[in-house]
Amino acid sequence: MTDTPYHRIRVVVVDDHAVMRAGVIALLTDEPTIEIVGEANDGREGVDLVQRLAPDVALLDLRMPVLDGVAATTEIVALPTATRVLILTTYDTDVEIERAVEAGAVGYLLKDTTREQLADAIRSAARGETVLAPKVAERLVARMRRPKPISLTARERDVLRAVADGLSNAEIGRRLVIGEATVKTHLLRVFAKLDVSDRTRAVVVALEHGLLARS
Template sequence: MDGRPLHRPPPRHRPPAPAASRRSPRPGGRDASDCRANGVAEGPLGRGRSSTGHGLVALLASEPTIDIVGEAGDGREAVRLVERLGPDVALLDLRMPVLDGVGATAEIVGGSARTRVLILTTYDTDADIERGVEAGATGYLLKDATREQLVEAIHAASRGETVLASRVAQRLVARMRQPVPVALTARESEVLNAVADGLSNAEIGRRLIIGEATVKTHLLRIFAKLDVSDRTRAVVVAMDNGLLQRR
């Protein structure tokens, strides 16, 4: 199930809204639209469940600061609804028929509407999280989120703030802390092997039939990848990490 709540402040000189969508002012003269969000949901109600056991749309329908402006039966329809209605937030699931949540997110983010995408799903694997975030989702929540957490997340997403479930945030931080594996290209390995053989830049160029300037460029890239500043250290670090195969 995907839903898309929207939150957009009105322009300064907004024409009168149709009676069906006009919002009554709050006590004190403040228009309810100042803190209101509109939404579109994708999928049958029964597919998206919160911990309360109620459908997502039914759960949000009673929230006075959120308007559900549409529901879609699949990811492709969700994209079309966003294009037509221009909601503030689209609430999407990763698993949707026709077009999955990642594909729908990418199309929505790349489209003309300024709609933020908030993913609400049961999937919290590293691969799923990365796919959703890389596609451009503003937030990523799990379906065990409470109603209060969901409402708060929708409003935060409508303001452009990043929203992550605590488990999702922990996974992302842990993954970022993992060392990035270093890999040398075939040419960089050839250059470094030549360095290990004690050849000068000019000699390396003649061996590999490349210019001396090209040799220097390869060495600079090798130094950057290995986080070293000289040739000897580059050879040592590469050998320690199994990146240099000596014949």
């Protein structure tokens, strides 16, 4: 009885640190479902390598010379090769993660990832699944739960300040030299941004968020 043939996932490793690159390749050498088909030491070489070899997965560092990981990811996902990009880096800031994901990376791993985790991530990435290191996932969830900052335009603040002074819509219009209908439009936008339904509550919420100076 012969073994059922399987497709080996073709991977390229792109990292400007030769020791790290060699270490990653060594970790994956004994994985029967993964084949390292190439390596590059900067983003530009990585993009050229992907274009030439059309691997299933490109394993990219984030900060590299010539072309960084985010820029390289953008170029790779635009190629007709259907190569999935998996970021493997030491950086886990919100900005770095967001930039990589927006560029088209299907996964974001940290360099303390174990061999088993890395191999599993590559297999998942090859299937087009999203792969995130636990620490990265925690950061994204925390960010999603963080209240979004409220932003009012200068004119909306002027209108709300006049409301806080007790002025009617007509009086606000005269103070700001705008029509009463325009005042109402600004107030409706303020209500929507502050998630309120009346003038008094709008002033209270604005004060709570530091959008108006307390008198």
